Amino acid sequence: MKRISWVACLFVAACESGPDGPTSYEDMNFAQRYEFMSEVVLPQMQETFVRFDAKYESMTCATCHGEGASDGSFAMPSPQLPLLPASEEAFFEYLEEDPEHLRWSNFMAEEVWPDMAELLEVPVYDPKAAPTGFSCSNCHMHEGQL
Ligand code: HEC
Numbered sequence: 712m713k714r715i716s717w718v719a720c721l722f723v724a725a726c727e728s729g730p731d732g733p734t735s736y737e738d739m740n741f742a743q744r745y746e747f748m749s750e751v752v753l754p755q756m757q758e759t760f761v762r763f764d765a766k767y768e769s770m771t772c773a774t775c776h777g778e779g780a781s782d783g784s785f786a787m788p789s790p791q792l793p794l795l796p797a798s799e800e801a802f803f804e805y806l807e808e809d810p811e812h813l814r815w816s817n818f819m820a821e822e823v824w825p826d827m828a829e830l831l832e833v834p835v836y837d838p839k840a841a842p843t844g845f846s847c848s849n850c851h852m853h854e855g856q857l
């Protein structure tokens with residue numbers, strides 16, 4: 712029995728996740744990601760966003776994916792989300808310009824960013840420990856990037 716399951720593992724991509732198939736976002740195929748987004752991500756992120764502003768009761772896939780939700784690509788980052796400043800200096804200026812920029816950015820940094828990384832089970836961006844980790848730039852594009 713042991714030997715058979717070991718052999719089977721060579722042919723099943725995500726063996727550690729058990730017989731129900733892959734469970735972590737990175738191992739999912741497109742259809743599984745679609746289902747996971749619909750059943751887990753949208754409802755949970757909607758709760759997070761509604762705590763910040765009740766208008767997100769009507770949050771949909773397009774709130775994050777923009778046109779990717781209607782053309783079916785769901786490609787991220789989304790060019791329809793607000794563009795973020797391209798440099799650290801420009802970002803600090805942006806924060807000082809308007810208290811709303813600061814309020815939004817704090818909500819993003821304290822809730823949206825870590826919550827989303829946790830849902831996707833991916834490491835949170837850190838310049839040293841996880842330079843390719845999940846960050847603002849997985850959702851938002853930066854000025855000059857389009
Ligand atoms: C809170 C923002 C948010 C919402 C709401 C959201 N998504 Fe996503 N979705 C993402 C992010 C971020 C990624 C990409 C993760 C990564 O790989 O960096 C993603 C990836 C995907 C992918 C995989 C794309 C690929 O290239 O593999 C699909 C499919 C998808 N989303 C479908 C949906 C659907 C359907 C809904 C609505 C039911 C939805 N998403 C709602 C943020 C969101």
Ligand code: HEC
Pocket residue numbers: 774775792793795812815816819820823824827846847848849850851
């Ligand atoms: C999971 C995807 C996601 C991540 C990660 C994310 N954001 Fe956002 N961000 C959004 C969505 C969705 C909105 C609201 C768009 C809307 O209501 O049209 C938004 C709005 C904003 C706004 C408001 C801009 C405006 O002009 O209204 C700012 C500022 C912002 N994000 C900054 C950041 C920063 C800084 C980070 C990283 C710390 C970040 N975001 C991470 C999805 C994301």
